[in-house]
Every structure is written in structure tokens, then in C-alpha cells.
Amino acid sequence: MKRRDFIQKTALTSGAVTLGGAMAYSAPVQAGAKHNFNLKYAPHFGMFKNLAGDDPIAQLNFMAEQGFTAFEDNGMMGRNVALQTKIGETLARHNMTMGVFVIDKGGNMANTLAAGKKEYVDIFLDGCRKAVDVAKRVNAKWMTVVPGAYERNLPIGIQNANVIEALRRGAEILEPHGLVMVLEPLSDSPDLHLQTSEQTYLICKGVNSPSCKILYDIYHMQKNEGHLIHNMNLTWEEIAYIQIGDNPGRKEPTTGEINYKNIFKYLHEKGFKGVLGMEHGNSRPNKEGDLAVINAYKEVDNFL
Known part of the structure; x- marks a missing residue:
């Protein structure tokens, strides 16, 4: 040649x-083919913006087209009423479940309920009342609560009691509407009062209300206590909501050390019908990064 x-x-x-x-x-x-997921994985705004565009409603439509059956939005309380209403209508049209939004009490570390101060509790209760209206617009059931920081000048038992008393009052607001605040232990700072599943379980038992349950964030609990399936078993009857993120890095499953396929198999076998919030970032940028998240969930959802 x-x-x-x-x-x-x-x-x-x-x-x-x-x-x-x-x-x-x-x-x-x-244009990926619609996938039939075994569990209710819930993306958030921005996760697929490279594929769906910046418009939040277009992003919701894209999530539904990919097969996701739930959605969560931590910042829902900060969105205007018109957008909240439109989000609720869009979710209903796609038969998608609304996951958590955060009850606004000034931030994770602020206005700690552990202090037992009336002014802090009042801020929290005001957030609960406002959350009822937001929940109605978007057809939400679960709302995240982080009690706040340690009150270092008080014994831990007194702090726990203060938190329980404040949450009982919050539950009185939410319970008539069938709403549930889910308490989230976090790993973000050693100054946070709520850090383990067993402590959260104790507080939920103390509140003794169907409107106060555990948000088990797998990423945070892997960092704080490990033994994920064991600890979920111990606290199972109080777990109402689960969030996802691999460790290290807090990106999509398959990017870190957590065996999410095994965890999702466990949750499926337990009969978990709730939402699994995809509270993590994308490990890669651009459209390829959006697609990588979708493909990761298809991979770890293949446990049957």
C-alpha cells in the first residue's frame, strides 16, 4: 500500500x-433511556443542570425522564411562593415524592436548642409554623432539623433534655398536619450537639411523637461511627429518611469506600419505602459528570 x-x-x-x-x-x-429504579433516590437542583439547563422546572422534568421518583431541596423555604407552587405542581404531574427541606432556624450551628433558651426555641417554633405552609405547597412530609451546637456550660444530659423539650413543642405544630421533622446528626464540626445515631434515637424516644424521627445520612454516619448496617438495625424503628454521599469526598456512590450496592440491597430487603436523598456533589464536571451520577445509581441499584 x-x-x-x-x-x-x-x-x-x-x-x-x-x-x-x-x-x-x-x-x-x-437523552438517556428512562431507568426503573428499585428505590426512591432523590436528586437536587443543580445536579443535572449541564444536561437539563438552569431552569429548575426543566431540571425536575429531566429527573423524571431519567426515572428518578423523588426530589429534595434543602433550600425550599428560601424560594418564593410562586416557584414553590410550580415545583409542587410539577412533582405531582410526574408522580414524584417530595423529600426533605430544611426548617429555617438560622443555620446548623445557630440558636442551639441544647441551651434551653426561650429566644432560640421561639425561632425554631416560628420556623416550624412557616414550614407547614411550605410543605402544603410542595406536598412535602419530611423536614430536616439540626438542633445546633453544644452548650458547653451544661451537662450533656441537660442539653439532651432541652433538645427533647423544644422538639416536643415543634412536634405539636407539625403532628396535626401529618408532617415529620427528621433529626440529622452531622460530622461537619465537633461542636455540633447531635453527632451519632444512638443519641438521635434516644432523643426521638424522648420526644415520643410520630412527627420526630431520624434522618440517617450515610455519609455523616460513616465518618462519625461506621458500622452502617449494624447501627441502622439498632435504630431502625426511628429512621424515617435516608441521605446518600460516598466517603471520602461526598460525591456519588462508587467514588469512595462505602459499599452502596450492599446498603441499598439491605434497605430494599427491610422494605424501606421512603426517600433516599442524593445529598452529594458530582465527582466530575460538565455533562459527563451529570451522566456519571446517573450511571452510578444505575450500577448500585442493580442489587436484585
Whole structure:
């Protein structure tokens, strides 16, 4: 074969392979087939913005098209009423379950309920009242509560009692509406009062209300206590909501050390029908990063 012919043939072949690879890759990036997930995984705004665009309603539509049957939005209380209403209508149209939003009490560390101070409790209760209206607009059931920081000048038992008393009053507001505040132990700071599943279980038992349960965030609990399935078993009757994030890095499953396929199999076998919030970032940028999240969930959801 002449050198010119060889170069031309090689270029054409290489181009065909490159084009074929690009087409094979870009097709699912642009329009992936709808997947039938076994559990209610809930993305959040921004997770698929490279594929769906910046409009929040377009993002919800995209989530539904990919097969996701739930959605969560920590910042829902900060959105205007018109958008909240539109979100609720869109979720209803797609038969998607609304997951958690955060009850506004000034931030995770602020206005700690552990202090037992009236002014802090009043801020929390005001947030509960406002959350009822938001929940009605978006058809939500669960709302995240973080009690706040340690009150270092008080014994831990007194702090726990203060938290329980404040949460009982919050439950009195939420319970008539069938709403549930879910307490989230966190790993973000050693100054946070609530850090383990057993402590959260104790507080829920103390509140003794169907409107006060555990949000078991797998990422935070892997960092704080490990033994994930064991500890979920111990606290199971108080767990109402679960959140996801791999460790280290707090990105999608398969990017860290947590065996999410095994955990999801366990949850499915336990008969968990609730929402699993995808409270993590994307490990990669751009459209490829959005697609990587979708493919990761397809992989770890393949446990049957």
C-alpha cells in the first residue's frame, strides 16, 4: 500500500472510530433511556443542570425522564411562593415524592436548642409554623432539623433534655398536619450537639411523637461511627429518611469506600419505602459528570 493511501485509510478509520465513540457516548449524555429504579433516590437542583439547563422546572422534568421518583431541596423555604407552587405542581404531574427541606432556624450551628433558651426555641417554633405552609405547597412530609451546637456550660444530659423539650413543642405544630421533622446528626464540626445515631434515637424516644424521627445520612454516619448496617438495625424503628454521599469526598456512590450496592440491597430487603436523598456533589464536571451520577445509581441499584 502506498504511504499516501495508508495515511488516508488510517485517518478515515480513526475518524470513524472517534466519531462512533463520540456518538455512542454523546447519545446517552443527551437523552438517556428512562431507568426503573428499585428505590426512591432523590436528586437536587443543580445536579443535572449541564444536561437539563438552569431552569429548575426543566431540571425536575429531566429527573423524571431519567426515572428518578423523588426530589429534595434543602433550600425550599428560601424560594418564593410562586416557584414553590410550580415545583409542587410539577412533582405531582410526574408522580414524584417530595423529600426533605430544611426548617429555617438560622443555620446548623445557630440558636442551639441544647441551651434551653426561650429566644432560640421561639425561632425554631416560628420556623416550624412557616414550614407547614411550605410543605402544603410542595406536598412535602419530611423536614430536616439540626438542633445546633453544644452548650458547653451544661451537662450533656441537660442539653439532651432541652433538645427533647423544644422538639416536643415543634412536634405539636407539625403532628396535626401529618408532617415529620427528621433529626440529622452531622460530622461537619465537633461542636455540633447531635453527632451519632444512638443519641438521635434516644432523643426521638424522648420526644415520643410520630412527627420526630431520624434522618440517617450515610455519609455523616460513616465518618462519625461506621458500622452502617449494624447501627441502622439498632435504630431502625426511628429512621424515617435516608441521605446518600460516598466517603471520602461526598460525591456519588462508587467514588469512595462505602459499599452502596450492599446498603441499598439491605434497605430494599427491610422494605424501606421512603426517600433516599442524593445529598452529594458530582465527582466530575460538565455533562459527563451529570451522566456519571446517573450511571452510578444505575450500577448500585442493580442489587436484585
